[in-house]
Amino acid sequence: MKLSSIFGLFTDLRFAIQVTTIPALKVIFREPSLLLHPRELSRLFMAKLWERFGYFVDTNCRPSKEALITPNAHGVVLDLGAGHGHTVNYLDHSRVSKYIALEPNALMHEHIRKTANTAGYTEVAGSFAILSCGAEDIPTIIRETGRHGVDTIVSVLTLCSVPDPALTIHNLVEEILRPGGNFLFYEHVRSPLKDVIWWQNFWTPIWSTFFDGCVLGRDTVKYISDAGQWSLKDAVGKADEDPENLFWHQAGKYVKAADEEPQSVLI
Template identity: 40%
Template sequence: MVFHLLVDFFSRTLELLGWAFQPTLAALRKDPTLLIQPLALRRVVFTAIWTRLSDDVDEGARPTKKKLITPNAYGTVLELGAGLGVTMRYLDRTKVTKYIAIEPNPSMHIHIRRVAAEVGFSEYDGTLVIMTVFADQIGTVIERHSVDTLISVLTLCSIPRAESMLPGLVQYAVKPGGQFLCYEHVNNPIPTMYFLQRLLSPLWSTFMDGCAIGLPCHVWADRADDWETRDVFDMEGQTLDGLFIHKAGRFVRKSSERLY
């Protein structure tokens, strides 16, 4: 099983890099200084991959995201690492008044605006806000306790020091009684699979914009606050014989009278 898993991983890796080759070459021709800007170059590669891969990833996760996001998200929604903005398609517009997309990769913003136009969010009426900041900078651009629903979809894996950053973000941004919804790939509980996750993670992260495999993101979410309620569940239909194991969770903050 391990041999076949490794073959599949490296075959997939070559396929993804093949997708990125021509767009990256075109970007380098336009701006050769990307060769001395590793972060910017990494984003070019990832954008080329993710714009093709995202639909397949979203399709596989659709039942889980419909269960997690659609009935629960409300009010002002802030999404970490909004990517192409596909989470907006899961939001109930009768309950969500504003969508704030935190996306430090400017190449993604055109896609966020495109999806927003499809589902009825707009920068012109203030229902869409796009911020080019990192997660640890959110406290400088939004007011304290201004978010009803914080969302992270396949994002904690790529945030540096996410474990230590998340509690401060939740407790600053999310209103008392508000919630954190997350859907992440996590560590495989099978020791051999976990070893492979950590072994292959450095290679994967180089072209997937820092995405690390095998992190206990669900545990970080659980420890981010003294939650009123928590509900963590597995991605529907998944098995434990792969590198990407997913969990989803809804975590609700205590109300103000019990917070203070």
């Protein structure tokens, strides 16, 4: 494996430390009790980080998101780990009746509200809601959506951070997504190359400390694939991605089988 691939993530790591340290220290100085709450501290770092990274990451993934989300999101859309709500900008308003942004980090909520309102989705009109739980908190999600009340689930660079991803994805598909609904994802996942997987596992403890628990080499596509009965499975890589990239991306559309539908596997 090339040295540039092995150590490629250090540019991002250095930038992350640079942009988060001073603003986070200022907040900790005002609120020293945060030091006793590592989860809150990690969310503070992630919020500061996303203020600097969010726009660039969105720009970088735009072609994949336009191809995946715009034509396939419809009805009630649940956006897992909404961040600053960038997903809402890819929704076709004539096909999406409600945008539900699930984001456990409350420091992001103001950004989400602003982005959704600008895109024409508002709480007053009932076309927008924020859920401040994690994707694993199925009872809270059901209270907002009802059982099988969501037509589309979108996950962009979030399933790398959820606890127990296999179980979380299974429950979301089983309990939240309506039969015939779409599960759309754009995620960095486990590489198909053994030596790259080794380095993904090696760097994860350091990387996840700065990036809110993000695991580099999760087998997310397999977890989604195994999560339920699908009538369509369609996953593709990112155009021109270096096979040695530690952040190996897959974009996919999986359609939940309606009860009596036969299963067909495209990819």
